[in-house]
Amino acid sequence: MKAKGAFSPDIIAFCCAQSAYQAADTAGSMRIPYPENIRVIRVPCAGRVDVLHILRAFEKGADGVLVLGCHEEACRHLSGNVRAKNRVQKLNTLLQEVGIDGERVEMFTLAPNQGFRFARIANEINERIKELGPSPVK
Amino acid sequence: MDNGLRLGVFLCDCGGTLSKAIDFSAIKAELEKISDVTYVSISHDLCLERARKVMQEDIKDKGINRVVVAACSPELHENGFMNIIQAAGVNRYLLSMANIREQCFWAHPDKGKAAKKAMNQIGTAIDRARFLEPVEQTKISVNRDVLVIGGGITGIATVIELSNLNLKTTLIEKKTALGGKLNQFANLYPVRVTPGELLAAKLKQVTERQNIDVLTSAELIDVSGQAGNFTAKIRSGKKELVRNFGAIIFATGCDSQSPGQIYGLEPSNNIVTQSQLEEMIKSSSKVEEIPQSICFITDTSDKHSRVSSFSVLENALGIKEKSGGEVCVLCQSLQIDGAGLERLYRDCRNKGVLFIKFDIPPKILKQDGEIRIEVEDVLMSGERLTLSCDLLVVEETSMPPLDSKVLSSTLNIGLDARGFYQENNVHLYPVASNREGIFFAGNCHADLDLMRALTEASNAALSAYQLLAQEKITVEAEKTMVDPDKCRFCLTCIRACPHHAIQEFRVNHEKMVAQIVDLACQGCGICAVVCPAKAIKSKDWSDEQILAELELLGEHV
Numbered sequence: 001m002k003a004k005g006a007f008s009p010d011i012i013a014f015c016c017a018q019s020a021y022q023a024a025d026t027a028g029s030m031r032i033p034y035p036e037n038i039r040v041i042r043v044p045c046a047g048r049v050d051v052l053h054i055l056r057a058f059e060k061g062a063d064g065v066l067v068l069g070c071h072e073e074a075c076r077h078l079s080g081n082v083r084a085k086n087r088v089q090k091l092n093t094l095l096q097e098v099g100i101d102g103e104r105v106e107m108f109t110l111a112p113n114q115g116f117r118f119a120r121i122a123n124e125i126n127e128r129i130k131e132l133g134p135s136p137v138k
Numbered sequence: 139m140d141n142g143l144r145l146g147v148f149l150c151d152c153g154g155t156l157s158k159a160i161d162f163s164a165i166k167a168e169l170e171k172i173s174d175v176t177y178v179s180i181s182h183d184l185c186l187e188r189a190r191k192v193m194q195e196d197i198k199d200k201g202i203n204r205v206v207v208a209a210c211s212p213e214l215h216e217n218g219f220m221n222i223i224q225a226a227g228v229n230r231y232l233l234s235m236a237n238i239r240e241q242c243f244w245a246h247p248d249k250g251k252a253a254k255k256a257m258n259q260i261g262t263a264i265d266r267a268r269f270l271e272p273v274e275q276t277k278i279s280v281n282r283d284v285l286v287i288g289g290g291i292t293g294i295a296t297v298i299e300l301s302n303l304n305l306k307t308t309l310i311e312k313k314t315a316l317g318g319k320l321n322q323f324a325n326l327y328p329v330r331v332t333p334g335e336l337l338a339a340k341l342k343q344v345t346e347r348q349n350i351d352v353l354t355s356a357e358l359i360d361v362s363g364q365a366g367n368f369t370a371k372i373r374s375g376k377k378e379l380v381r382n383f384g385a386i387i388f389a390t391g392c393d394s395q396s397p398g399q400i401y402g403l404e405p406s407n408n409i410v411t412q413s414q415l416e417e418m419i420k421s422s423s424k425v426e427e428i429p430q431s432i433c434f435i436t437d438t439s440d441k442h443s444r445v446s447s448f449s450v451l452e453n454a455l456g457i458k459e460k461s462g463g464e465v466c467v468l469c470q471s472l473q474i475d476g477a478g479l480e481r482l483y484r485d486c487r488n489k490g491v492l493f494i495k496f497d498i499p500p501k502i503l504k505q506d507g508e509i510r511i512e513v514e515d516v517l518m519s520g521e522r523l524t525l526s527c528d529l530l531v532v533e534e535t536s537m538p539p540l541d542s543k544v545l546s547s548t549l550n551i552g553l554d555a556r557g558f559y560q561e562n563n564v565h566l567y568p569v570a571s572n573r574e575g576i577f578f579a580g581n582c583h584a585d586l587d588l589m590r591a592l593t594e595a596s597n598a599a600l601s602a603y604q605l606l607a608q609e610k611i612t613v614e615a616e617k618t619m620v621d622p623d624k625c626r627f628c629l630t631c632i633r634a635c636p637h638h639a640i641q642e643f644r645v646n647h648e649k650m651v652a653q654i655v656d657l658a659c660q661g662c663g664i665c666a667v668v669c670p671a672k673a674i675k676s677k678d679w680s681d682e683q684i685l686a687e688l689e690l691l692g693e694h695v
Contacts, residue, residue: 010691012688012691017213021211021213022211022213024240024241024245025211025213025237025240025241027240027245028211028239028240028241028242028244028245029240029244031244031245031247032245033245033246033247034245034246036246036248036251036252036254036255039258039259039262039691040237040241041684041687041688042212043663043679043684044661044662044663044676044678044679045662045663045664047662047663047664047667048662048663048664048666048667048676048679048684049667050666050667050681052681053681053684053685053688056685056688057688057691060688060689060691060692061691061692062688062691074563074564076562076563076566076660076662077636077637077660077662077664078552078562078572078636079634079636079664080636080662080664083634083664083667083668119245
């Protein structure tokens with residue numbers, strides 16, 4: 001295992017194409033830097049993200065997973081973001097039970113123009129995962 | 139690797155700006171090593187016409203059957219690239235994009251790391267491309283008639299717009315006559331026509347048109363079917379009619395309620411609501427019949443309503459002009475936007491209407507038939523004033539239409555927290571419901587003044603026209619589809635679909651399965667996740683495609 005200081009976590013961010021994906025674009029357009037190790041996967045709605053997708057990400061070696069969707073009451077598909085939130089909450093406890101810190105997965109909500117918020121979330125989760133160290137699944 | 143795939147990778151350095159950070163020819167050399175990558179090209183301006191032509195020819199010449207584009211965000215030009223590859227004879231869904239501009243070079247100042255990430259992004263897009271599936275387009279026929287519910291001014295304007303667009307419409311109204319709320323109003327600021335004149339002009343147009351069918355004393359009972367082919371059951375008088383429509387527009391308006399309880403007062407002959415006052419103004423022909431001193435109270439309930447502000451100011455001005463008596467408006471801030479409202483406010487002040495602004499709602503006392511109001515005037519540093527008046531007019535708050543609850547559950551359309559119809563997205567789809575083919579216009583879903591309501595009427599009519607412009611419309615066939623062999627008909631997807639796009643279907647006269655209606659489906663993929671049997675597949679965002687994007691996780695960026 002690498003030394004803690006040099007540890008660069010692999011983080012997957014499932015981003016809703018209606019909001020969070022565009023927020024990531026906004027961050028880029030405004031040249032707001034965020035860690036390179038955040039990898040964005042575009043999904044049509046946060047509700048499209050299955051527990052299976054998140055678990056597979058950990059299986060493949062992710063150290064943290066973000067699910068980013070629209071703000072509540074602003075989902076293009078009405079309930080997609082709420083479904084995602086509930087799924088992630090359930091997964092938190094599930095991961096804890098199998099020995100992966102539940103804090104490694106979290107759901108946030110954004111609007112398409114919130115480039116700063118996207119970068120802040122990316123930095124925050126990066127710091128958190130660095131603190132937690134590499135995923136035990138690796 | 140021989141999987142029959144011939145991948146074409148098109149790299150774009152965005153007018154040379156991206157190649158400052160990364161050596162595109164090195165990426166090209168790297169990509170050419172991948173066995174199923176047939177062709178790699180570097181372009182400087184894929185978004186421009188000439189490069190698009192070259193791209194199209196390349197796809198044809200090299201026999202490419204999967205296209206990967208590494209360029210700017212798919213949010214910008216994805217549709218354009220889909221059109222190019224479709225023109226080149228490849229299915230438009232066989233496109234995978236790597237966002238190396240916004241989400242890589244623009245966001246990461248460290249050039250070395252950004253270059254590494256870009257390579258990873260392109261690799262991921264290639265992994266995804268291997269699992270892409272074609273989605274065919276088919277044409278389906280739609281019914282071009284439109285049902286408009288609600289015969290108020292919004293509904294009337296909507297049917298006239300639709301009739302201009304050559305669509306046959308049916309307008310249904312619960313009451314015996316058309317006109318709705320407009321019948322109540324005494325005047326309309328800033329237009330210099332009376333509500334009666336405006337209504338008469340519109341109604342004349344409605345009766346002149348051949349393609350408008352008006353049903354009064356009629357109610358919508360039930361709707362089945364989907365966008366393009368709705369079947370509506372309508373009770374008209376004592377008869378029940380069944381008619382087919384392609385789209386439905388709600389223009390049911392709102393009800394109003396007087397918040398009398400706030401003041402602890404019962405309405406009486408000298409405490410009236412806005413609409414009662416309108417009645418009084420309309421019926422009193424003589425100036426002497428109008429009370430000499432009138433007070434209006436507004437802004438006491440926290441909702442700032444455009445309709446109510448307009449009517450308060452309109453009536454204050456109207457009465458001042460007619461009788462010349464004392465008119466006083468008690469308000470908190472009157473901070474409401476509306477075309478002409480500021481001018482109306484100024485007109486009121488110039489004519490001598492008194493505005494008193496309060497922070498704490500005024501106390502209203504009734505003594506010997508006379509009304510006394512105690513109020514602290516903010517503009518006079520909280521000085522306590524006592525006013526007496528002959529008539530007190532209290533504001534009305536708008537309430538959701540009475541039948542909205544019933545209709546929303548029969549039609550599976552959403553309501554907001556107050557019980558009004560909920561538009562799909564306030565900013566992006568202001569007149570669309572969560573269901574394809576059902577639209578809202580006017581005060582049934584938002585608080586609008588007359589001008590805005592008329593704009594919405596045109597907007598809703600155009601949205602319906604967009605759907606029904608042609609008798610046959612192109613849809614993506616089975617973009618999301620249910621595997622009838624795996625489906626156990628547990629109804630989970632039918633309940634979960636936010637757009638009510640899944641219906642029951644009988645296979646070969648025996649087994650019931652869920653079926654997704656192509657025209658109504660908006661492609662969110664929620665059903666694919668909730669299905670316990672994993673019988674639903676969304677072809678453009680399949681599990682395989684999403685999981686393929688995780689393949690390169692082991693490689694550190």
